[in-house]
Amino acid sequence: MSTRLIKGRKSVRLAKIENQNNRQVTFSKRRNGVFKKANELAVMTGAEVGIIVFPPGSKPYSFGHPNVDETIDKYVGEERPPSPSSPGIDDKYVQMFRKANSMTLNTQLNTLQDQLDFALNLKSKLKEKNKKLESQQEWFKGPIEKMNYTEASMLKEGLEDLLLKVKNYGTERGYGYENGKWKAE
Amino acid sequence: MSTRLIKGRKSVRLAKIENQNNRQVTFSKRRNGVFKKANELAVMTGAEVGIIVFPPGSKPYSFGHPNVDETIDKYVGEERPPSPSSPGIDDKYVQMFRKANSMTLNTQLNTLQDQLDFALNLKSKLKEKNKKLESQQEWFKGPIEKMNYTEASMLKEGLEDLLLKVKNYGTERGYGYENGKWKAE
DNA sequence: GGACCTATTTATAATTG
DNA sequence: TCAATTATAAATAGGTC
Numbered sequence: 001m002s003t004r005l006i007k008g009r010k011s012v013r014l015a016k017i018e019n020q021n022n023r024q025v026t027f028s029k030r031r032n033g034v035f036k037k038a039n040e041l042a043v044m045t046g047a048e049v050g051i052i053v054f055p056p057g058s059k060p061y062s063f064g065h066p067n068v069d070e071t072i073d074k075y076v077g078e079e080r081p082p083s084p085s086s087p088g089i090d091d092k093y094v095q096m097f098r099k100a101n102s103m104t105l106n107t108q109l110n111t112l113q114d115q116l117d118f119a120l121n122l123k124s125k126l127k128e129k130n131k132k133l134e135s136q137q138e139w140f141k142g143p144i145e146k147m148n149y150t151e152a153s154m155l156k157e158g159l160e161d162l163l164l165k166v167k168n169y170g171t172e173r174g175y176g177y178e179n180g181k182w183k184a185e
Numbered sequence: 186m187s188t189r190l191i192k193g194r195k196s197v198r199l200a201k202i203e204n205q206n207n208r209q210v211t212f213s214k215r216r217n218g219v220f221k222k223a224n225e226l227a228v229m230t231g232a233e234v235g236i237i238v239f240p241p242g243s244k245p246y247s248f249g250h251p252n253v254d255e256t257i258d259k260y261v262g263e264e265r266p267p268s269p270s271s272p273g274i275d276d277k278y279v280q281m282f283r284k285a286n287s288m289t290l291n292t293q294l295n296t297l298q299d300q301l302d303f304a305l306n307l308k309s310k311l312k313e314k315n316k317k318l319e320s321q322q323e324w325f326k327g328p329i330e331k332m333n334y335t336e337a338s339m340l341k342e343g344l345e346d347l348l349l350k351v352k353n354y355g356t357e358r359g360y361g362y363e364n365g366k367w368k369a370e
Numbered sequence: 371g372g373a374c375c376t377a378t379t380t381a382t383a384a385t386t387g
Numbered sequence: 388t389c390a391a392t393t394a395t396a397a398a399t400a401g402g403t404c
Contacts, residue, residue, distance in 0.1 A: 017229050044197075193395045
Protein backbone atom coordinates (compact mmCIF):
# COMPACT_ATOMS: atom_id res chain seq x y z
CA MET A 1 0.00 0.00 0.00
CA SER A 2 3.05 2.16 0.18
CA THR A 3 4.20 1.74 -3.41
CA ARG A 4 1.38 3.22 -5.43
CA LEU A 5 1.29 1.47 -8.80
CA ILE A 6 -0.72 2.16 -11.92
CA LYS A 7 -4.35 1.38 -11.29
CA GLY A 8 -7.09 3.34 -13.03
CA ARG A 9 -8.61 2.16 -16.25
CA LYS A 10 -7.03 2.28 -19.63
CA SER A 11 -8.95 3.17 -22.72
CA VAL A 12 -10.38 0.14 -24.42
CA ARG A 13 -10.35 -0.74 -28.06
CA LEU A 14 -13.34 -2.63 -29.36
CA ALA A 15 -11.71 -5.96 -30.00
CA LYS A 16 -11.66 -9.41 -28.58
CA ILE A 17 -9.56 -9.66 -25.45
CA GLU A 18 -6.82 -12.16 -26.11
CA ASN A 19 -5.74 -12.98 -22.58
CA GLN A 20 -8.07 -15.66 -21.36
CA ASN A 21 -8.09 -14.56 -17.77
CA ASN A 22 -8.72 -10.92 -18.54
CA ARG A 23 -11.45 -11.98 -20.89
CA GLN A 24 -13.17 -13.98 -18.20
CA VAL A 25 -12.92 -11.18 -15.67
CA THR A 26 -14.16 -8.64 -18.17
CA PHE A 27 -17.02 -10.92 -19.08
CA SER A 28 -18.22 -11.09 -15.49
CA LYS A 29 -17.87 -7.41 -14.87
CA ARG A 30 -19.46 -6.28 -18.07
CA ARG A 31 -22.23 -8.82 -17.99
CA ASN A 32 -23.23 -7.42 -14.65
CA GLY A 33 -22.87 -3.96 -16.08
CA VAL A 34 -25.20 -4.70 -18.96
CA PHE A 35 -27.73 -6.32 -16.65
CA LYS A 36 -27.64 -3.36 -14.33
CA LYS A 37 -28.11 -0.93 -17.18
CA ALA A 38 -30.96 -3.00 -18.49
CA ASN A 39 -32.56 -3.02 -15.08
CA GLU A 40 -32.31 0.74 -14.86
CA LEU A 41 -33.78 1.10 -18.32
CA ALA A 42 -36.69 -1.11 -17.38
CA VAL A 43 -37.41 0.56 -14.07
CA MET A 44 -36.96 4.12 -15.23
CA THR A 45 -38.89 3.90 -18.46
CA GLY A 46 -41.34 1.15 -17.65
CA ALA A 47 -40.05 -0.97 -20.50
CA GLU A 48 -39.91 -4.71 -20.53
CA VAL A 49 -36.47 -6.13 -21.12
CA GLY A 50 -35.12 -9.59 -21.79
CA ILE A 51 -31.48 -10.46 -22.24
CA ILE A 52 -29.74 -13.72 -22.95
CA VAL A 53 -25.97 -14.04 -22.91
CA PHE A 54 -24.08 -17.10 -24.07
CA PRO A 55 -20.47 -17.13 -22.99
CA PRO A 56 -18.33 -19.24 -25.33
CA GLY A 57 -18.88 -22.89 -24.58
CA SER A 58 -20.97 -22.45 -21.50
CA LYS A 59 -24.48 -22.20 -20.16
CA PRO A 60 -26.35 -18.97 -20.70
CA TYR A 61 -27.01 -16.16 -18.31
CA SER A 62 -30.21 -14.26 -18.51
CA PHE A 63 -31.88 -11.16 -17.26
CA GLY A 64 -35.52 -10.23 -17.33
CA HIS A 65 -37.71 -7.44 -16.14
CA PRO A 66 -40.23 -7.77 -14.78
CA ASN A 67 -40.04 -11.16 -13.24
CA VAL A 68 -42.88 -10.06 -11.08
CA ASP A 69 -46.24 -10.38 -12.73
CA GLU A 70 -47.87 -7.11 -11.80
CA THR A 71 -46.33 -4.54 -14.10
CA ILE A 72 -46.76 -6.65 -17.19
CA ASP A 73 -50.45 -6.27 -17.90
CA LYS A 74 -50.15 -2.63 -18.80
CA TYR A 75 -48.76 -3.18 -22.26
CA VAL A 76 -49.11 -6.86 -22.98
CA GLY A 77 -52.75 -6.18 -23.69
CA GLU A 78 -54.88 -8.10 -21.22
CA GLU A 79 -57.38 -8.75 -23.99
CA ARG A 80 -56.23 -12.04 -25.39
CA PRO A 81 -58.20 -14.68 -27.25
CA PRO A 82 -59.72 -16.04 -24.03
CA SER A 83 -59.16 -19.78 -24.27
CA PRO A 84 -59.50 -21.19 -27.81
CA SER A 85 -56.10 -19.64 -28.44
CA SER A 86 -54.07 -22.56 -27.18
CA PRO A 87 -54.22 -24.80 -30.26
CA GLY A 88 -53.82 -21.86 -32.59
CA ILE A 89 -50.67 -20.79 -30.87
CA ASP A 90 -49.17 -24.23 -31.21
CA ASP A 91 -49.76 -24.31 -34.94
CA LYS A 92 -48.34 -20.87 -35.35
CA TYR A 93 -45.04 -21.74 -33.76
CA VAL A 94 -44.83 -25.15 -35.37
CA GLN A 95 -45.15 -23.54 -38.75
CA MET A 96 -42.68 -20.85 -37.97
CA PHE A 97 -40.15 -23.38 -36.84
CA ARG A 98 -40.79 -25.57 -39.83
CA LYS A 99 -40.27 -22.68 -42.17
CA ALA A 100 -37.24 -21.55 -40.22
CA ASN A 101 -35.66 -24.97 -40.41
CA SER A 102 -35.81 -25.03 -44.18
CA MET A 103 -33.79 -21.89 -44.62
CA THR A 104 -30.13 -21.52 -45.44
CA LEU A 105 -29.02 -19.55 -42.41
CA ASN A 106 -28.94 -22.67 -40.35
CA THR A 107 -26.40 -21.76 -37.77
CA GLN A 108 -28.20 -18.56 -36.99
CA LEU A 109 -31.43 -20.40 -36.49
CA ASN A 110 -29.84 -23.09 -34.41
CA THR A 111 -28.67 -20.36 -32.16
CA LEU A 112 -32.13 -18.91 -31.98
CA GLN A 113 -33.49 -22.30 -31.09
CA ASP A 114 -31.01 -22.63 -28.30
CA GLN A 115 -32.06 -19.28 -27.02
CA LEU A 116 -35.74 -20.06 -27.18
CA ASP A 117 -35.05 -23.37 -25.57
CA PHE A 118 -33.24 -21.68 -22.76
CA ALA A 119 -35.86 -18.99 -22.36
CA LEU A 120 -38.58 -21.57 -22.06
CA ASN A 121 -36.62 -23.57 -19.55
CA LEU A 122 -35.96 -20.44 -17.58
CA LYS A 123 -39.64 -19.70 -17.30
CA SER A 124 -40.39 -23.27 -16.30
CA LYS A 125 -37.90 -23.14 -13.52
CA LEU A 126 -39.19 -19.81 -12.37
CA LYS A 127 -42.67 -21.17 -12.20
CA GLU A 128 -41.55 -24.12 -10.12
CA LYS A 129 -39.83 -21.85 -7.70
CA ASN A 130 -42.85 -19.62 -7.45
CA LYS A 131 -45.18 -22.51 -6.84
CA LYS A 132 -43.14 -23.73 -3.92
CA LEU A 133 -43.60 -20.50 -2.05
CA GLU A 134 -46.81 -18.86 -1.04
CA SER A 135 -46.02 -15.39 -2.26
CA GLN A 136 -43.29 -13.47 -3.95
CA GLN A 137 -42.56 -11.52 -0.82
CA GLU A 138 -41.92 -14.81 0.94
CA TRP A 139 -39.88 -15.95 -1.99
CA PHE A 140 -37.01 -13.59 -1.65
CA LYS A 141 -37.50 -12.80 1.99
CA GLY A 142 -35.66 -16.01 2.84
CA PRO A 143 -32.42 -15.28 1.03
CA ILE A 144 -32.45 -11.70 2.26
CA GLU A 145 -32.59 -12.69 5.90
CA LYS A 146 -29.66 -15.01 5.47
CA MET A 147 -27.47 -12.39 3.94
CA ASN A 148 -24.35 -11.65 5.88
CA TYR A 149 -21.65 -9.39 4.71
CA THR A 150 -23.48 -8.64 1.51
CA GLU A 151 -26.17 -6.92 3.47
CA ALA A 152 -24.29 -3.72 3.82
CA SER A 153 -23.33 -3.18 0.23
CA MET A 154 -26.77 -4.36 -0.74
CA LEU A 155 -28.47 -1.66 1.23
CA LYS A 156 -25.91 0.79 0.00
CA GLU A 157 -27.44 0.87 -3.41
CA GLY A 158 -30.92 0.23 -2.11
CA LEU A 159 -32.56 -2.89 -3.44
CA GLU A 160 -31.00 -2.34 -6.80
CA ASP A 161 -28.39 -5.05 -6.62
CA LEU A 162 -30.65 -7.44 -4.83
CA LEU A 163 -33.26 -7.17 -7.51
CA LEU A 164 -30.59 -7.82 -10.06
CA LYS A 165 -29.68 -11.01 -8.30
CA VAL A 166 -33.23 -12.11 -7.76
CA LYS A 167 -33.90 -11.63 -11.41
CA ASN A 168 -31.06 -13.94 -12.24
CA TYR A 169 -32.31 -16.55 -9.86
CA GLY A 170 -33.49 -18.95 -12.53
CA THR A 171 -30.36 -18.82 -14.58
CA GLU A 172 -28.39 -21.96 -15.13
CA ARG A 173 -24.98 -20.68 -14.23
CA GLY A 174 -26.15 -17.35 -12.93
CA TYR A 175 -26.34 -16.00 -9.45
CA GLY A 176 -27.15 -18.36 -6.64
CA TYR A 177 -27.37 -18.33 -2.92
CA GLU A 178 -24.99 -20.83 -1.43
CA ASN A 179 -23.25 -21.31 1.89
CA GLY A 180 -24.42 -18.03 3.24
CA LYS A 181 -23.35 -15.85 0.36
CA TRP A 182 -24.41 -14.80 -3.06
CA LYS A 183 -22.21 -16.13 -5.75
CA ALA A 184 -21.96 -14.96 -9.33
CA GLU A 185 -20.30 -17.99 -10.80
CA MET B 186 -24.29 31.51 -24.34
CA SER B 187 -23.52 34.27 -21.98
CA THR B 188 -25.68 33.09 -19.11
CA ARG B 189 -24.20 29.72 -18.30
CA LEU B 190 -26.91 27.60 -16.67
CA ILE B 191 -26.68 24.25 -14.99
CA LYS B 192 -26.14 21.50 -17.51
CA GLY B 193 -24.22 18.40 -16.45
CA ARG B 194 -26.01 15.35 -15.19
CA LYS B 195 -27.72 14.95 -11.90
CA SER B 196 -27.60 11.81 -9.84
CA VAL B 197 -30.35 9.43 -10.75
CA ARG B 198 -32.65 7.58 -8.42
CA LEU B 199 -33.80 4.18 -9.55
CA ALA B 200 -37.44 4.96 -10.09
CA LYS B 201 -39.84 5.40 -12.91
CA ILE B 202 -39.51 8.75 -14.59
CA GLU B 203 -42.82 10.54 -14.26
CA ASN B 204 -42.47 13.17 -16.93
CA GLN B 205 -43.51 11.54 -20.15
CA ASN B 206 -41.13 13.46 -22.33
CA ASN B 207 -38.12 12.87 -20.16
CA ARG B 208 -39.05 9.24 -19.97
CA GLN B 209 -39.15 8.93 -23.74
CA VAL B 210 -35.83 10.69 -24.15
CA THR B 211 -34.24 8.60 -21.46
CA PHE B 212 -35.61 5.48 -23.06
CA SER B 213 -33.96 6.23 -26.37
CA LYS B 214 -30.66 7.18 -24.86
CA ARG B 215 -30.43 4.32 -22.46
CA ARG B 216 -31.67 1.74 -24.91
CA ASN B 217 -28.81 2.71 -27.15
CA GLY B 218 -26.53 2.63 -24.16
CA VAL B 219 -27.54 -0.89 -23.25
CA PHE B 220 -27.17 -2.05 -26.84
CA LYS B 221 -23.76 -0.50 -27.08
CA LYS B 222 -22.64 -2.12 -23.85
CA ALA B 223 -24.00 -5.42 -25.03
CA ASN B 224 -22.15 -5.07 -28.29
CA GLU B 225 -18.92 -4.38 -26.46
CA LEU B 226 -19.49 -7.36 -24.21
CA ALA B 227 -20.06 -9.58 -27.20
CA VAL B 228 -17.07 -8.38 -29.17
CA MET B 229 -14.63 -8.24 -26.30
CA THR B 230 -15.47 -11.55 -24.69
CA GLY B 231 -16.71 -13.51 -27.69
CA ALA B 232 -20.09 -14.04 -26.08
CA GLU B 233 -23.35 -14.28 -27.90
CA VAL B 234 -25.93 -11.77 -26.80
CA GLY B 235 -29.59 -11.27 -27.51
CA ILE B 236 -31.73 -8.45 -26.17
CA ILE B 237 -35.36 -7.62 -26.58
CA VAL B 238 -36.86 -4.40 -25.27
CA PHE B 239 -40.56 -3.64 -25.17
CA PRO B 240 -41.34 0.00 -24.56
CA PRO B 241 -44.77 0.44 -22.98
CA GLY B 242 -47.42 -0.06 -25.60
CA SER B 243 -45.16 -0.24 -28.57
CA LYS B 244 -43.27 -2.55 -30.86
CA PRO B 245 -40.08 -4.09 -29.58
CA TYR B 246 -36.51 -3.16 -30.26
CA SER B 247 -33.92 -5.85 -30.43
CA PHE B 248 -30.21 -6.34 -30.49
CA GLY B 249 -28.25 -9.39 -31.41
CA HIS B 250 -24.67 -10.40 -31.77
CA PRO B 251 -23.62 -11.89 -34.00
CA ASN B 252 -26.01 -11.24 -36.82
CA VAL B 253 -23.33 -12.48 -39.10
CA ASP B 254 -23.19 -16.22 -39.30
CA GLU B 255 -19.51 -16.91 -38.96
CA THR B 256 -18.71 -16.55 -35.29
CA ILE B 257 -21.64 -18.62 -34.17
CA ASP B 258 -20.47 -22.15 -34.82
CA LYS B 259 -17.83 -22.04 -32.15
CA TYR B 260 -20.14 -22.55 -29.23
CA VAL B 261 -23.49 -23.50 -30.67
CA GLY B 262 -22.09 -26.96 -31.24
CA GLU B 263 -22.05 -27.74 -34.92
CA GLU B 264 -22.99 -31.32 -34.10
CA ARG B 265 -26.74 -31.28 -34.38
CA PRO B 266 -29.12 -34.13 -35.17
CA PRO B 267 -28.38 -33.98 -38.92
CA SER B 268 -31.83 -33.85 -40.49
CA PRO B 269 -34.43 -36.02 -38.74
CA SER B 270 -34.42 -33.30 -36.10
CA SER B 271 -37.08 -31.17 -37.72
CA PRO B 272 -40.17 -33.02 -36.50
CA GLY B 273 -38.64 -33.62 -33.11
CA ILE B 274 -38.01 -29.94 -32.64
CA ASP B 275 -41.57 -29.11 -33.51
CA ASP B 276 -42.94 -31.52 -30.94
CA LYS B 277 -40.61 -30.22 -28.32
CA TYR B 278 -41.75 -26.65 -28.65
CA VAL B 279 -45.38 -27.57 -29.05
CA GLN B 280 -45.23 -29.42 -25.79
CA MET B 281 -43.41 -26.68 -24.03
CA PHE B 282 -45.94 -24.14 -25.15
CA ARG B 283 -48.81 -26.39 -24.24
CA LYS B 284 -47.44 -26.88 -20.78
CA ALA B 285 -46.68 -23.20 -20.50
CA ASN B 286 -50.20 -22.25 -21.44
CA SER B 287 -51.67 -24.31 -18.65
CA MET B 288 -49.81 -22.50 -15.90
CA THR B 289 -50.97 -19.76 -13.62
CA LEU B 290 -48.44 -17.11 -14.49
CA ASN B 291 -50.33 -16.34 -17.61
CA THR B 292 -49.38 -12.76 -18.16
CA GLN B 293 -45.73 -13.59 -17.84
CA LEU B 294 -46.04 -16.32 -20.38
CA ASN B 295 -48.04 -14.21 -22.73
CA THR B 296 -45.19 -11.81 -22.64
CA LEU B 297 -42.76 -14.56 -23.39
CA GLN B 298 -44.86 -15.60 -26.33
CA ASP B 299 -44.82 -12.08 -27.64
CA GLN B 300 -41.08 -12.05 -27.33
CA LEU B 301 -40.61 -15.37 -29.06
CA ASP B 302 -43.03 -14.27 -31.72
CA PHE B 303 -41.03 -11.16 -32.29
CA ALA B 304 -37.74 -12.97 -32.27
CA LEU B 305 -38.94 -15.38 -34.91
CA ASN B 306 -40.29 -12.60 -37.05
CA LEU B 307 -37.03 -10.77 -36.72
CA LYS B 308 -35.12 -13.72 -38.04
CA SER B 309 -37.56 -14.18 -40.89
CA LYS B 310 -37.16 -10.61 -41.97
CA LEU B 311 -33.42 -10.84 -41.71
CA LYS B 312 -33.40 -13.85 -43.93
CA GLU B 313 -35.53 -12.12 -46.54
CA LYS B 314 -33.20 -9.18 -46.59
CA ASN B 315 -30.20 -11.43 -46.92
CA LYS B 316 -31.71 -13.38 -49.77
CA LYS B 317 -32.35 -10.25 -51.77
CA LEU B 318 -28.71 -9.35 -51.81
CA GLU B 319 -25.82 -11.40 -53.04
CA SER B 320 -23.63 -10.98 -50.03
CA GLN B 321 -23.57 -9.34 -46.66
CA GLN B 322 -20.93 -6.92 -47.79
CA GLU B 323 -23.30 -5.75 -50.48
CA TRP B 324 -26.08 -5.67 -47.97
CA PHE B 325 -24.90 -2.82 -45.88
CA LYS B 326 -22.71 -1.20 -48.45
CA GLY B 327 -25.79 0.51 -49.86
CA PRO B 328 -26.87 2.36 -46.75
CA ILE B 329 -23.30 3.28 -45.94
CA GLU B 330 -22.75 5.03 -49.23
CA LYS B 331 -25.86 7.09 -48.79
CA MET B 332 -24.85 8.34 -45.40
CA ASN B 333 -24.51 12.08 -45.16
CA TYR B 334 -23.91 13.92 -41.96
CA THR B 335 -23.85 10.73 -39.99
CA GLU B 336 -20.73 9.66 -41.80
CA ALA B 337 -18.43 11.73 -39.68
CA SER B 338 -19.69 10.72 -36.28
CA MET B 339 -19.91 7.20 -37.57
CA LEU B 340 -16.26 7.03 -38.40
CA LYS B 341 -15.48 8.78 -35.18
CA GLU B 342 -16.21 5.68 -33.19
CA GLY B 343 -15.01 3.41 -35.93
CA LEU B 344 -17.60 0.97 -37.18
CA GLU B 345 -18.95 0.55 -33.71
CA ASP B 346 -22.08 2.61 -34.16
CA LEU B 347 -22.68 1.40 -37.65
CA LEU B 348 -22.62 -2.18 -36.56
CA LEU B 349 -25.05 -1.28 -33.85
CA LYS B 350 -27.41 0.12 -36.43
CA VAL B 351 -26.98 -2.73 -38.83
CA LYS B 352 -27.79 -5.15 -36.08
CA ASN B 353 -31.01 -3.33 -35.46
CA TYR B 354 -31.92 -3.40 -39.09
CA GLY B 355 -34.65 -5.98 -38.73
CA THR B 356 -36.35 -4.33 -35.83
CA GLU B 357 -39.91 -3.21 -36.18
CA ARG B 358 -39.60 0.27 -34.79
CA GLY B 359 -35.85 0.29 -34.58
CA TYR B 360 -33.28 2.05 -36.63
CA GLY B 361 -34.02 2.66 -40.25
CA TYR B 362 -32.51 4.45 -43.18
CA GLU B 363 -34.91 7.02 -44.50
CA ASN B 364 -34.65 10.21 -46.51
CA GLY B 365 -30.90 10.18 -46.41
CA LYS B 366 -30.47 9.78 -42.72
CA TRP B 367 -30.50 7.17 -40.05
CA LYS B 368 -33.39 7.51 -37.72
CA ALA B 369 -33.78 5.97 -34.30
CA GLU B 370 -37.54 6.19 -34.08
C1' DG C 371 -11.83 -16.66 -6.97
C1' DG C 372 -14.01 -12.85 -5.04
C1' DA C 373 -14.34 -8.33 -2.69
C1' DC C 374 -12.40 -3.96 -2.73
C1' DC C 375 -9.64 0.06 -4.54
C1' DT C 376 -8.56 4.01 -7.85
C1' DA C 377 -7.50 6.42 -11.93
C1' DT C 378 -9.77 7.11 -15.78
C1' DT C 379 -12.80 6.57 -19.39
C1' DT C 380 -17.74 6.42 -20.55
C1' DA C 381 -22.45 7.26 -20.20
C1' DT C 382 -25.79 10.53 -19.78
C1' DA C 383 -29.23 14.43 -17.57
C1' DA C 384 -30.02 18.80 -18.45
C1' DT C 385 -29.98 22.42 -21.63
C1' DT C 386 -29.25 24.89 -25.85
C1' DG C 387 -29.80 25.80 -31.01
C1' DT D 388 -38.32 17.00 -32.49
C1' DC D 389 -33.39 16.16 -32.91
C1' DA D 390 -28.35 16.80 -32.82
C1' DA D 391 -24.74 18.91 -30.15
C1' DT D 392 -22.78 20.34 -25.74
C1' DT D 393 -21.24 20.04 -21.11
C1' DA D 394 -20.99 18.98 -16.28
C1' DT D 395 -21.15 15.06 -13.64
C1' DA D 396 -22.34 10.57 -12.20
C1' DA D 397 -21.21 5.79 -13.24
C1' DA D 398 -18.74 2.03 -15.15
C1' DT D 399 -14.63 -0.29 -15.31
C1' DA D 400 -9.29 -1.94 -16.37
C1' DG D 401 -5.86 -3.02 -13.80
C1' DG D 402 -4.23 -3.97 -9.13
C1' DT D 403 -4.25 -5.45 -4.28
C1' DC D 404 -5.42 -8.50 -0.56
